[in-house]
Amino acid sequence: MPATATATARRNRARPAKATTRPQEAAAARDGCTELSAWTSVRQERWEGELPVQGRLPDWLSGTYLRSGPGLWDADGGGGAFHYLFDGYATLVRVSFRQGRATGAHRLIESDAYVSAVESGGPVLLEFSQCPKPGNMLDRVSNAVGILSGAALTDNPNAGVLPLGDGRVLCLTESTKSSVLVDPETLATVGKFRYADGLGGMMMMIQSGHPIVTESELLKVLPDLARPGHLVVRMAAGSDKREVIGRVDCRGGPTPGWMHSFAVTENYVVVPEMPLRYSASRLLKGEPAPYYAFEWLPASGSYMHVMCRSTGKTVASVEVPPFMAIHYINAYEERGEDDGPAAAVIVDCCEHYGDPAIIETLALHRLRSFRDQDVLPDARYHTMYMHMVVALWQPMHQLLLSSRVTVS
Numbered sequence: 001m002p003a004t005a006t007a008t009a010r011r012n013r014a015r016p017a018k019a020t021t022r023p024q025e026a027a028a029a030r031d032g033c034t035e036l037s038a039w040t041s042v043r044q045e046r047w048e049g050e051l052p053v054q055g056r057l058p059d060w061l062s063g064t065y066l067r068s069g070p071g072l073w074d075a076d077g078g079g080g081a082f083h084y085l086f087d088g089y090a091t092l093v094r095v096s097f098r099q100g101r102a103t104g105a106h107r108l109i110e111s112d113a114y115v116s117a118v119e120s121g122g123p124v125l126l127e128f129s130q131c132p133k134p135g136n137m138l139d140r141v142s143n144a145v146g147i148l149s150g151a152a153l154t155d156n157p158n159a160g161v162l163p164l165g166d167g168r169v170l171c172l173t174e175s176t177k178s179s180v181l182v183d184p185e186t187l188a189t190v191g192k193f194r195y196a197d198g199l200g201g202m203m204m205m206i207q208s209g210h211p212i213v214t215e216s217e218l219l220k221v222l223p224d225l226a227r228p229g230h231l232v233v234r235m236a237a238g239s240d241k242r243e244v245i246g247r248v249d250c251r252g253g254p255t256p257g258w259m260h261s262f263a264v265t266e267n268y269v270v271v272p273e274m275p276l277r278y279s280a281s282r283l284l285k286g287e288p289a290p291y292y293a294f295e296w297l298p299a300s301g302s303y304m305h306v307m308c309r310s311t312g313k314t315v316a317s318v319e320v321p322p323f324m325a326i327h328y329i330n331a332y333e334e335r336g337e338d339d340g341p342a343a344a345v346i347v348d349c350c351e352h353y354g355d356p357a358i359i360e361t362l363a364l365h366r367l368r369s370f371r372d373q374d375v376l377p378d379a380r381y382h383t384m385y386m387h388m389v390v391a392l393w394q395p396m397h398q399l400l401l402s403s404r405v406t407v408s
């Protein structure tokens with residue numbers, strides 16, 4: 001066990017679980033939030049207990065559900081150090097169903113970002129909405145190097161949790177150094193997960209926040225900020241080594257679009273290139289960007305790229321209207337007559353009317369101002385699903401059959 005994991009395990013052993021919900025209620029009142037508000041810091045380090053059930057759970061329902069997400073927005077318990085949803089320190093949540101009963105548990109993940117914030121009384125590493133403090137020329141150079149190398153970025157794994165196929169469970173966010181192994185039973189932080197490959201480094205410090213996990217491998221996308229494009233990589237179940245499937249060059253610029261998630265079908269990887277792009281001034285000068293780490297550049301173009309999973313070749317690249325999509329919902333192939341090769345790839349995503357305003361909506365003061373209202377009414381009631389239909393008939397791979405947008 002590495003030294004970091006040993007220290008983490010020691011800290012975990014020293015802190016017994018506490019089973020009470022009262023601190024949550026007190027914290028909710030202090031934060032001006034209603035009880036059980038999703039935007040209230042969960043200040044308990046650990047909790048586990050039986051969950052109340054309304055109605056009756058079927059006896060056959062058996063299993064465990066794990067989620068990771070932002071749960072604590074001020075590590076010192078003082079006064080709201082963070083103001084943005086995605087800045088929150090990662091909390092791992094478990095809900096288990098067995099023999100008609102439900103038990104729940106949650107536990108803060110002891111990332112370097114969280115531990116250093118507790119020890120220092122405030123954040124040390126840069127979270128989603130934060131920008132380096134302005135300083136002299138030397139500071140600015142140091143800030144730029146820290147961002148571009150990833151050293152100054154957070155390892156706060158609040159975007160997701162996934163199985164590695166060999167019993168290990170990984171939590172991660174969008175910096176490549178963010179991967180943290182956790183124990184799915186105790187929810188304890190086991191230690192850092194380190195890739196056994198040479199990928200990454202300067203200008204390659206970002207990854208998609210939501211990899212796609214199949215029975216045999218996980219797939220993820222690494223934006224290339226130096227030479228605008230995306231590497232699509234796979235990691236076999238049980239392995240620690242990523243392998244490059246292929247590369248998609250951006251058609252717009254000056255940087256890749258934000259890559260939070262992407263879509264995969266049986267034979268293809270769909271790589272979106274939306275016009276909310278990583279900010280060059282933020283990266284190089286450490287200056288605030290209009291949308292935190294991003295800028296909205298609709299004139300740079302919007303594209304959907306389709307890569308063959310077996311060859312790594314980009315078989316279609318389609319220009320589409322400007323779109324703002326953080327999460328992809330589903331993707332599948334449509335086959336022609338006689339169940340032959342794929343004739344089309346269809347991707348559904350939750351789209352926000354080509355408007356990056358959702359980035360501002362997720363600021364905590366705005367989320368906390370909603371009382372008994374839907375925070376994202378457009379997303380719930382007017383969700384836009386973009387269906388990209390791309391012809392893949394040999395040999396005319398580049399032919400666009402149609403592109404349609406429907407609203408449901």
Ligand SMILES: [Fe+2]
Pocket residue numbers: 159209210260327
């Ligand atoms: Fe997400």
